[in-house]
Amino acid sequence: MTDRIDYTKTPLTLAEQVARLKERGLVFDDESKAIAYLFNISYYRLRAYTYPFQENGEDSEHNFIREDIYFKDIIDLYCFDRRMRSLIFNAIEKVEVAMRTKIVQVYAESTGDSHWYNDENLYRFGYEDLMEHIEADVNRSNEDFIKHYNFRYNDPPMPPSWMALEVVSFTTLSRLFQSLKLDNRKEYITEQFGLKKVAILENWLHAISNLRNCCAHHSRVWNRRFIVSVSLPYNTLYPFMDRTTIGQIRTNKLFAALSCIAYILDIISPGSDFKKHIKELLKSDCRLLALKDMGFPKYWQSLPVWRER
Incomplete structure (x- = not known):
């Protein structure tokens, strides 16, 4: 069992959530619309649908493994x-x-x-x-x-x-x-x-x-x-x-x-x-x-x- 550590992550604003997903390679057609979605369907809930399309190793940055995946695709899957x-x-x-x-x-x-x-x-x-x-x-x-x-x-x-x-x-x-x-x-x-x-x-x-x-x-x-x-x-x-x-x-x-x-x-x-x-x-x-x-x-x-x- 690995040593346990303190949880130090801080909450993200909706705009910061979009920014993080963009940084990891998710494509957005309309960021304001995406923010509205994230205020109704949480970032964490959608993570279950982005996860299979991301790098998820222990030290990975969780970048998307494909460059053609749009936020709309994730919503459609959800x-x-x-x-x-x-x-x-x-x-x-x-x-x-x-x-x-x-x-x-x-x-x-x-x-x-x-x-x-x-x-x-x-x-x-x-x-x-x-x-x-x-x-x-x-x-x-x-x-x-x-x-x-x-x-x-x-x-x-x-x-x-x-x-x-x-x-x-x-x-x-x-x-x-x-x-x-x-x-x-x-x-x-x-x-x-x-x-x-x-x-x-x-x-x-x-x-x-x-x-x-x-x-x-x-x-x-x-x-x-x-x-x-x-x-x-x-x-x-x-x-x-x-x-x-x-x-x-x-x-x-x-x-x-x-x-x-x-x-x-x-x-x-x-x-x-x-x-x-x-x-x-x-x-x-x-x-x-x-x-x-x-x-x-x-x-x-x-x-x-x-x-x-």
């Missing part, structure tokens, strides 16, 4: 990413709602217990930690139905599953599904999402919930290496990808996660326009956009999962 996040976030909502519904219905019906999620015998690990997360999410909720339950009922202290699991985060829901014991209920839910292995659905939920959090917090998804890599199966119930293609996909890039979302939406939301909107967005006039930066193979549109059904 806007592309924002639109992509919006499409993804709206699509994940459908996946999340379907998952909540299926878990609650299957387990409530099979146990005949409104509060089945409190039963430690249903879990293979992580029970106490999971209950802490569920309780925290429920207590944080401002939903009227949670307030009504707390006002009207004394016992059990927590609301029934169809209330409690409606307000927990997608991350908590993903943890719950992973923690549940492997049995025919988990296998049945997995099949409803067109998958044969429970472990694959567990992985997809983990990866998609991580992607959802990136979108919710306005974090970059373009050119990102996600911390949760996606497991891509070749033996799905419906057409997905062939084994050769799967071996070539970068599973920590956006394309892998998008393919999983597209596959699920074809099942739970037939007629969804998600794939159409993704294809339209990728045609956008963004000079710096390269599909390989997001893990897209050249022939991606011909893959079964990306064909229109």
Whole structure:
């Protein structure tokens, strides 16, 4: 570990921010317009979009490695990413709602217990930690139905599953599904999402919930290496990808996660326009956009999962 030093950098005015970017090789058509952009989209936020085009060694000056990159190109890339996040976030909502519904219905019906999620015998690990997360999410909720339950009922202290699991985060829901014991209920839910292995659905939920959090917090998804890599199966119930293609996909890039979302939406939301909107967005006039930066193979549109059904 290197020795830590004091942080001595001072704040820059908007004009100084433009001057620094110019000094490093970024081209500006209209500096006053650029200043207005930087007052709405911070210099530091845009750094995520300039970084791949700069020298970034420990002792480098962070100069741009190309002389033809304009401030407008960076803004276009930022806007592309924002639109992509919006499409993804709206699509994940459908996946999340379907998952909540299926878990609650299957387990409530099979146990005949409104509060089945409190039963430690249903879990293979992580029970106490999971209950802490569920309780925290429920207590944080401002939903009227949670307030009504707390006002009207004394016992059990927590609301029934169809209330409690409606307000927990997608991350908590993903943890719950992973923690549940492997049995025919988990296998049945997995099949409803067109998958044969429970472990694959567990992985997809983990990866998609991580992607959802990136979108919710306005974090970059373009050119990102996600911390949760996606497991891509070749033996799905419906057409997905062939084994050769799967071996070539970068599973920590956006394309892998998008393919999983597209596959699920074809099942739970037939007629969804998600794939159409993704294809339209990728045609956008963004000079710096390269599909390989997001893990897209050249022939991606011909893959079964990306064909229109």
